[in-house]
Amino acid sequence: MTAVALVPGVFADVVGQDDAVTVLARASAAAGRIVAGEPVPPGEMTHAWLFTGPPGSGRSVAARAFAAALQCPRGGCGECNECHTTLGGTHADVRIVAPEGLSIGVSDMRALVLRAASSPSGGRWQVVLVEDADRLTEAASNALLKAVEEPTDRTVFLLCAPSAHPDDVSVTIRSRCRVVPLRTPSASAVADVLARRDGVDETTARWAAAVAQGHVGRARRLARDADAQARRRAVLAVPRSLSNISACYDAAEALIAASEAEAAAATEGQAAAEKANLERALGAGGTGKGATAATRGTAGQIKELERKQKSRATRAQRDALDRALVDLAAFYRDVLMVRLGAAVPLVHVDIEDVVRAAAARWEPESVLRRIEAVLRCRTALEENVKPRIAVEALMVTLFEG
Ligand SMILES: [Zn+2]
Incomplete structure (x- = not known):
């Protein structure tokens, strides 16, 4: 237990990742010695890190905690201004890139790379954190690679991606990074x-x-969040509702509408605030020739913001739909486990009676076909098949079994 007590405060929220935290705490201690001008054996600290792990494992939480540990004079106390501003995303020397849309473009990346080359204003590290490195465009990935290949002394890149597979991160970038694998x-x-x-x-x-x-x-x-609980209950009611083909289309419709509503709730407030800010910054009103030209430029900027917002909303809807599919897949998985008498805990512990009733009715083969159909639907959505088409096909298979 003494080892746990030595782990700096900022890592307290990196849940269930003892191995990763040990590595990061050691590296940030080495980073502190570098800042102090003390000798550090090569390899104790490195300038490019890749955090990998499944969604929800806390990749960006771990990366932010590490960034705070690098900026904090006490190695990540969790209490000082450096720690607070880093974790809150407002530290002057920590640039956090979260994708606005489905991919991170080259212009964002060039701006970052420029910023990364400057020396840190606070005198410690210049940190660049890319939350979804797997969503970089190829051009952006190349711009990043150049910076990672020729880093300045005090620049640290923290990249997050689902895995170190070439589909997610280019082989050349990966080869420059130390990988920190996180697990569920x-x-x-x-x-x-x-x-x-x-x-x-x-x-x-x-x-x-x-x-x-x-x-x-x-x-x-x-x-x-009671709304999140209600959405989950609605998704888990889907299998029982599929009594005929028309019910399948109704269920698909309801699922799509729910994911749209969830995405809107998650993004609308921010979108309105961003638009108001932009309009204020551009200055509303004014007449005459100059003002007309300015208004044309203004319209372009507003259009650009609206494009980004639309792309973010699409992404949020897809994420919401994907969460619903993960819940559905787990339901059928629970049914299969009960049917086979496997001694493993259920995921949906609160609807065990529904799970048992389904297990009594369905053959294992048909449950398996349903699980496969959910996974196929997720793949189809990843490949940009229209959500309605993919989900309708899924519901029909779930009904027929
Ligand atoms: Zn601190």
Whole structure:
């Protein structure tokens, strides 16, 4: 237990990732010695890191914690201004890139790379954190590679991606990075953090951790947000609702509408605030020739913002739909486990009666076909098949079995 006590405060929220935290804490201690001008053996600290792990494993949480540990004079105390501003995304020497749309473009990346080459204003490190390195365009990826290949002394790149596979990160970038693999945290680790950090009561924390399948952010939402709970219940009611073909189309329609509503709720407030800010910055009103020309430029900027916002909303809708599909897949998985008498815990612990009723009715082969249909639908959505078409096809297969 003494080793745990030595881990700096900022890593407390990196849930269920003891190995990764050990590596990062050691590297940030070495980074502190470099800043102090002390000799450090080669390899103790390096300037490019790749955080990999499934969605919800906390890639960007781990990367932010590491960035804070690098900027903090006490190696990530979690209490000072450097730690707070880094974790909050406002530190002057930590540039965080989160994708606005489906991919990160070359212009964003060039701006970043320029910024990365300047020396840190606070005298420690210039950190560039790319939250979804797998969503870089090829041109952006090339711009990033140049910077990673020729880093300045005090620049650190922190890249996050689902895996180190060439589909996610180019082989050349990967070869320049030290990989920090994160795993899906255990349900008990997720429940602990919900109870400790978010003050969720123990029963709710355990339930949310189980049904969120190791996704920390989703577990927190389910524990605290009644709308998120209602959406989950609606998704889990789908299998029982499929009594005929027309019910399949209704279910598809409802699922699409729910994912649109969820995406709108998640992005609309931000979109309105961004537009108001932009309009204020551009200065509304004014007459005469100069003002007319300025208005034309203004319209272009507003159009550009609207394009980005639309792309972000599309992405949010797809993410919402994907979460619904993951819940559905887990339902059929639970049914299969019960049917086969496997001694493993259920995901959807709170609807065990529904799971058992389905298991009594369906052959294992047909349950498996349903699971495969859900996975096929996810792949189709990834490949940009229209959501309605993919989901309707899914519902028909789930009905027929
Ligand atoms: Zn600190």
